[in-house]
Amino acid sequence: MDPRIPDLNTVRMAVDLACRAPSVHNSQPWQWTYSDGRLDLFSDRSRLLESADPSARQLVLSCGAALHHLQVAATALKWSTEIDRLPMGEHSNHLASIRFSHGARPASHDFDLVAAIRRRHSDRRPFAPPSADTGFPAPLHEMLRPGTRVTVLDQGARTVLGAATELTAAVRRYDSAYQTEIHWWTGHTVDTVGIPPEALATAEQSAHVEIGRRFPPGTRTSADTPGADRSTVVLVSTEADGRADWLRAGEALSAVLLEATAVRLATCPLTHVTEFGRSREMIRTLLPDDGCPQALVRIGTTAPEDRPKPTPRLPTDSVLTVTARRPVR
Numbered sequence: 001m002d003p004r005i006p007d008l009n010t011v012r013m014a015v016d017l018a019c020r021a022p023s024v025h026n027s028q029p030w031q032w033t034y035s036d037g038r039l040d041l042f043s044d045r046s047r048l049l050e051s052a053d054p055s056a057r058q059l060v061l062s063c064g065a066a067l068h069h070l071q072v073a074a075t076a077l078k079w080s081t082e083i084d085r086l087p088m089g090e091h092s093n094h095l096a097s098i099r100f101s102h103g104a105r106p107a108s109h110d111f112d113l114v115a116a117i118r119r120r121h122s123d124r125r126p127f128a129p130p131s132a133d134t135g136f137p138a139p140l141h142e143m144l145r146p147g148t149r150v151t152v153l154d155q156g157a158r159t160v161l162g163a164a165t166e167l168t169a170a171v172r173r174y175d176s177a178y179q180t181e182i183h184w185w186t187g188h189t190v191d192t193v194g195i196p197p198e199a200l201a202t203a204e205q206s207a208h209v210e211i212g213r214r215f216p217p218g219t220r221t222s223a224d225t226p227g228a229d230r231s232t233v234v235l236v237s238t239e240a241d242g243r244a245d246w247l248r249a250g251e252a253l254s255a256v257l258l259e260a261t262a263v264r265l266a267t268c269p270l271t272h273v274t275e276f277g278r279s280r281e282m283i284r285t286l287l288p289d290d291g292c293p294q295a296l297v298r299i300g301t302t303a304p305e306d307r308p309k310p311t312p313r314l315p316t317d318s319v320l321t322v323t324a325r326r327p328v329r
């Protein structure tokens with residue numbers, strides 16, 4: 001065993017936690033390989049959502065979220081990471097190469113974040129506002145990645161968000177490819193990928209979230225009688241709009257979700273309005289710069305209650321390939 005590189009158990013543990021990351025429609029479009037102490041992340045285009053995500057932007061965002069989860073997991077396991085993003089250039093599916101060095105000294109907040117990986121889930125019910133004692137969304141600088149911006153939208157922005165949601169709902173209603181795709185991925189019992197009914201809001205709950213994606217109605221239980229959604233919405237954007245920016249935006253999205261979860265807030269990513277050109281332009285007007293909107297997150301409070309069953313994931317062994325070390329000659 002070489003003490004300078006993590007053993008297989010450690011890598012499996014870190015990848016297992018990384019794969020708890022959110023992904024569009026729970027498609028989990030990632031593959032990992034581990035060889036000679038180096039972990040590589042690839043996007044898996046066989047799980048591309050051809051209709052909702054033809055440019056593969058959300059596919060790369062999802063991989064970016066997994067990459068950030070991996071960094072959080074590695075730190076808690078006392079390994080520092082050095083990441084080479086897009087080592088083969090903009091057009092390759094090879095999104096990151098990760099090298100490890102031993103000796104990270106995790107602080108208690110790092111353990112809070114790793115606990116948040118296990119607790120986080122997308123909650124599509126209406127929220128009460130984030131309580132003031134969480135301090136959220138104050139530590140925004142923690143969530144930034146180079147070239148990304150995280151903007152807290154004011155209540156006035158909800159009119160634009162509502163109008164953008166209406167626009168996409170109207171266009172998507174008669175888009176049979178989109179409807180077939182969303183019904184394939186969501187709303188029925190699934191073993192490894194997709195969104196089961198228990199993770200989707202009921203029709204009554206959804207009716208109170210005027211800025212949410214329109215999914216098939218689900219069966220998510222709630223101790224609350226739903227009232228109007230009063231979440232805070234944050235917008236993750238980037239300076240430019242290439243793959244490297246999408247990857248960083250996914251990392252920032254993951255940081256927002258984990259920081260919010262760590263202070264016991266409920267979260268839900270939203271991209272129905274950023275995946276469609278005209279509504280994305282409407283969202284761009286909410287930015288203080290001329291940036292590129294990548295994803296929104298609803299953040300708020302729900303009644304304390306049992307955590308729902310986690311959404312399924314592919315077995316780690318089906319997304320992690322380990323290549324034996326080359327013998328030293």
Ligand SMILES: Cc1cc2nc3c(=O)[nH]c(=O)nc-3n(C[C@H](O)[C@H](O)[C@H](O)COP(=O)(O)O)c2cc1C
Binds near residue numbers: 021027
């Ligand atoms: C790039 C991206 C886009 C997403 N878009 C939406 C969305 O528009 N609406 C929504 O309710 N959830 C959205 N999600 C959340 C996923 O549906 C969710 O992460 C996935 O189903 C796994 O469930 P979990 O987050 O509870 O683990 C998105 C997640 C990612 C990473």
